[in-house]
Amino acid sequence: MEMFLYGFMQRAFQASLLISLAAPILGLFLILRRQSLMADTLSHVSLAGVALGFLLGVNPTLTTLLVVAIIAVLLEYLRLIYKTYSEVGIAMLMAGGMAVALVLMSLNEGGSTVSIQQYLFGSIVTITSLQVYMIAGLTSLILLLYIFFRKPMYVLTFDEEAAFTSGLPIKWMSILFNLLTGLTIALIMPILGALLVSAILILPAAISLRLSKSFTGVILYGIGISLIGMFSGLVVSYYYGTPPGATIALIFIGIFIFVTVFKQFASKKA
Amino acid sequence: MHYIEVDDLSFHFEDEPVLQNISFTVDPSEFVMLTGENGAAKSTLLRNILGLLKPTKGNVHLATRNEAGEKLIIGYIPQQVASFNAGFPSTVLELVRSGRYPRGKWFKRLDKEDEIHVEKALKSVGMWEMRHKKIGELSGGQKQRISIARVFATDPDLFVLDEPTTGMDRQSREEFYQLLKHNSEVHKKGILMVTHDHDEIKKYADKQIQLVRKEGSPWRCFSMDSCSEHSKHPC
Numbered sequence: 333m334e335m336f337l338y339g340f341m342q343r344a345f346q347a348s349l350l351i352s353l354a355a356p357i358l359g360l361f362l363i364l365r366r367q368s369l370m371a372d373t374l375s376h377v378s379l380a381g382v383a384l385g386f387l388l389g390v391n392p393t394l395t396t397l398l399v400v401a402i403i404a405v406l407l408e409y410l411r412l413i414y415k416t417y418s419e420v421g422i423a424m425l426m427a428g429g430m431a432v433a434l435v436l437m438s439l440n441e442g443g444s445t446v447s448i449q450q451y452l453f454g455s456i457v458t459i460t461s462l463q464v465y466m467i468a469g470l471t472s473l474i475l476l477l478y479i480f481f482r483k484p485m486y487v488l489t490f491d492e493e494a495a496f497t498s499g500l501p502i503k504w505m506s507i508l509f510n511l512l513t514g515l516t517i518a519l520i521m522p523i524l525g526a527l528l529v530s531a532i533l534i535l536p537a538a539i540s541l542r543l544s545k546s547f548t549g550v551i552l553y554g555i556g557i558s559l560i561g562m563f564s565g566l567v568v569s570y571y572y573g574t575p576p577g578a579t580i581a582l583i584f585i586g587i588f589i590f591v592t593v594f595k596q597f598a599s600k601k602a
Numbered sequence: 603m604h605y606i607e608v609d610d611l612s613f614h615f616e617d618e619p620v621l622q623n624i625s626f627t628v629d630p631s632e633f634v635m636l637t638g639e640n641g642a643a644k645s646t647l648l649r650n651i652l653g654l655l656k657p658t659k660g661n662v663h664l665a666t667r668n669e670a671g672e673k674l675i676i677g678y679i680p681q682q683v684a685s686f687n688a689g690f691p692s693t694v695l696e697l698v699r700s701g702r703y704p705r706g707k708w709f710k711r712l713d714k715e716d717e718i719h720v721e722k723a724l725k726s727v728g729m730w731e732m733r734h735k736k737i738g739e740l741s742g743g744q745k746q747r748i749s750i751a752r753v754f755a756t757d758p759d760l761f762v763l764d765e766p767t768t769g770m771d772r773q774s775r776e777e778f779y780q781l782l783k784h785n786s787e788v789h790k791k792g793i794l795m796v797t798h799d800h801d802e803i804k805k806y807a808d809k810q811i812q813l814v815r816k817e818g819s820p821w822r823c824f825s826m827d828s829c830s831e832h833s834k835h836p837c
Contacts, residue, residue: 364690483703490690490700497652497678497762498704541691545736550691 348562354474356554359537371530377429383436400514454525454577528577535584605792611660633786638813668759677758688738695733701755723754763795
């Protein structure tokens with residue numbers, strides 16, 4: 333247990349705990365709103381924000397937040413235009429975000445390619461105390477919003493038109509939800525990496541969907557699975573030197589396969 | 603006072619007119635049936651009324667207050683609601699309880715009265731025993747019944763129902779109409795229901811509105827005849 337003596341490992345565990353509390357909530361809504369790819373899109377777009385920050389020489393977190401906020405709103409607009417094929421907008425922006433990031437990086441030739449690498453693959457073990465505080469703030473915000481707005485969100489997610497007829501401001505709710513997702517991704521992307529951030533948001537909720545029949549149950553299971561996956565991922569990556577983000581994602585996929593096979597087996601037996 | 607007032611409404615899909623010159627009203631305590639052949643844009647008309655689509659011409663006025671002066675609450679059952687998202691993680695009870703949220707419970711706990719409404723609604727459709735089941739495990743008919751229960755749990759001032767009885771057997775339909783009739787007569791609810799069961803429902807409905815295609819029109823236009831006489835002479 334000597335790993336807990338290192339400050340960076342302590343911070344990594346703190347950040348994992350905080351992310352585990354919030355990620356399954358966002359993840360479940362993303363899945364049910366058929367926006368699970370949105371997380372991927374926003375993280376690709378975040379890279380463009382990071383690249384822009386390096387190019388302009390300002391704090392990349394700021395530019396990322398700004399860019400992601402704009403795109404999150406734009407996504408809602410595209411979702412309304414392509415109502416039945418809501419993934420079209422997502423695909424377009426995913427490619428667009430990556431393209432802008434690559435072009436901006438090439439403009440910044442000889443600059444900070446190393447840092448871009450870090451954003452691409454993330455590095456939970458280089459996390460700073462400031463980042464832990466920011467994630468603590470984010471997690472508190474998400475938990476508070478969930479406790480306060482869980483009923484309107486349940487109805488919105490179940491049926492948008494019924495939500496509209498019962499008087500909910502569905503457009504604003506969707507935009508704010510996208511913004512919150514964007515904010516989350518912008519903050520946790522440097523830790524988990526742009527390529528894996530969506531796995532951490534989506535997979536725990538996807539697994540727990542198979543385990544519980546109630547809405548609240550899915551979220552609670554999701555938090556549990558998220559904690560197991562992230563903690564064990566950190567431990568494995570510490571002892572074997574594997575990249576933490578990828579290790580965590582693989583453990584989630586392992587849990588998913590285990591649960592699916594187990595459920596199949598159980599339902600055959602029954 | 604009208605709960606729904608449609609005034610010379612026209613609606614075009616892209617450039618094609620699908621609804622034209624439609625005017626009618628639905629009042630408190632009034633049970634109105636909306637009929638028309640397949641493709642007569644009945645659902646489109648409902649969606650215009652509810653504000654889910656914008657009329658190309660004309661106006662829809664929805665009351666904002668009920669007869670008692672409180673905020674008007676609408677209960678809408680869309681067509682084929684039974685095909686809803688099968689993977690949605692919710693128990694029957696959770697879903698039907700969500701029908702109470704528009705009753706001022708978005709940010710408050712459900713109280714005793716809410717629970718009574720939920721129980722009554724589930725019992726009225728015979729689904730109380732199934733309340734702990736996951737909604738994805740139900741059959742199509744059962745999903746339809748819990749959707750109805752959810753709207754009954756809301757206890758809305760105005761029911762807007764799009765073919766809610768599709769697939770029900772005759773006896774269930776009769777019971778459902780009686781329940782609606784009771785709601786309109788005793789509890790002064792307004793009801794607008796799209797339906798195909800013309801004959802059975804005539805004895806319950808106060809008014810029939812039929813969408814008909816205009817003779818000799820090259821366009822897919824429909825005009826509207828309405829008759830307010832009780833049951834005997836439906837258009």
